[in-house]
Amino acid sequence: MSDCEKIREAGAKWRERLRPSATERDALFETISGEPVRDLYTPCDVEGLDYERDLGFPGQFPFTRGIRNNMYRGRLWTMRQFSGFGTAMDTNKRYHFLLDRGQTGLSVAFHMPTIMGYDSDHPRSLGEVGRCGVAIDSLEDMEVLFDRIPLDRVSTSMTINAPASILLAFYICVAEKQGVSSDKISGTIQNDILKEYIAQKTWIFPPEPSMRIITDIMGFCVDHVPRWNTISISGYHIREAGSTAAQELAFTLADGFAYVEAGIKAGLDVDRFAPRLSFFFNAHLDFFEETAKYRAARRIWAREMKEKYKAKKPESWLLRFHTQTAGCSLTAQQPENNIVRTAYEALSAVLGGTQSLHTNSMDETLALPSEKAAQIALRTQQIIACESGVANTIDPLAGSYFVEALTERLEKEAYDYFDKIESMGGVVKAIDRGFFQKEIADAAYEYQKKIEQKKAIVVGVNEYVIEDEEIEIPILKIDPEVERIQVGRVRALREKRDNGLVKTRLEALKKAAAGPDNLMPLILEAARAYATLGEIIQVLKEVFGEYKERPIF
């Protein structure tokens, strides 16, 4: 009789004895993604698990237990708070505040016009300037944003997609002005356009030219900005849009493989660009499912990069990732409770081996974070790092029957989705068909129905409600003056720069866009001449056109 048969037999007896007394609460025993969870997990649930093949050691293939040999015993994760509002002056002040409080990296939140490729004085920017992030129209604003921040020592992540090439160009120019050459800077541009079509929905160009810009960036950075993460392949927004954990995992990795295939097709050597691909996941509330998700992600990526895409360098197999706690899990009701939610979410990311982490502020369902809320959010990470003891050992949940079973289940679900996507002809074709969009919208609606039927409990929203609650936390207000100031800045810039030079460089860019050359050097030249973001996007739109989505619900 095998060990598992013995355990099964003993388990059956335990269940027999248990039955008369064991009634269960009237609750849905399932993960937040709707996956059923049993009452007990035993070695029989991970019977096929082979330690060396499926888990291995940290820093070794397949990296299930982490990508570094020593993980947090060597270096803690980077505490990187996503931040930006008002003008570059306002946000620069907040960056200095966060760095003074012990933050170890920067992460830029841009306002909607920058994200969508409009200057602050464009009619579509009306009312949006500095509201949802910081207003950046040109290199001039970027110089102010990083004033007195040494770009050779601080790494910066920029949440920017369709115009990523332009913001990277601005950043390279600021570094140059600080005397830091482009091979010394490090950071990340999100630059993940596929998930824009799928979930975040801030696109500009159609998929084909968008993918071309991305491979141009990858090619340029290999030679000139070797420490830059050229894409942050993001599941965060997919999850925020309402997906399940398995969908987040599967769709994100599928996007990742699509970029790898695009790079290879553009003639790049996989081992030259793959080490600079990074990932960005959500940390939602379902604690064990989230940790399992990160572990499954590492294992799948390593295996596929090695076996399917034939990458030879171990760095190409590593899934390095940033995590942000789930904005969609926060409540406007009793907002102080969000501190607790965020802490558990952050803990799941740390136990899942994240390389960097953003913890949300309690007030984010109401407005952008106040200074106080932002400080508590950062302190949450510092408490996990320094007080909880979880950073003392590597991958402490490994070997948990439940966590390993969840890891295997998520992995299997991801492969089922890969097959489905492949049968549709790949990621871009599946986007065209609205496949991801529909899957996510359906999952979001299912979850909403569970809340309304009280099958899922949200504290303070459908249970433990305080009637006529007064919100007692401070709310950040964006001064309406911000828009006037910023519009004035960009207009003044157009007066004082060499407009002849701007025109020549934009024309050169436009010409190149119609041909096969790498666009990055030309975008850099336009940026150096203080061409604005909106102007650069405009010439590219004239060549590439604009993407239109077929709205479905």
Place this chain on the structure above:
Amino acid sequence: MERKVRVLVAKPGLDGHDRGAKVVASALRDAGMEVIYTGLHQTPEMIVEAAVQEDVDVVGLSILSGAHMTLLPRVVQLLREKGVDDVLVVGGGIIPEADAEELASAGIARIFGPGCPTSEIASYIKDWFETSERAGV
């Protein structure tokens, strides 16, 4: 038989957060209404044009970009300019309480914030419709 309430769910502003809009659109459809969804990145002009063309009873505006104080009143203003004053305009998104009060005086009847059950939105609309001038149209 009573006719179905016609609702335009619209996304003004530049943000792409469409989870709320789509969930509300699905819930109102399941509550027996006819729902038209504009899709993303709509200007107030585009929304008003769609509202007039589709002859809707209700315009629901979902916005999470922070531009609500500019864009939402503009939708109401443009509707009035077109002579449409019997349509219910409501909103939702990341909109602080103080702003919601100001928006009410600009003609946005109600802001449904985060955590609001979709059933509350549906019954608000149905109650309004029963007593509105449009019910007999």
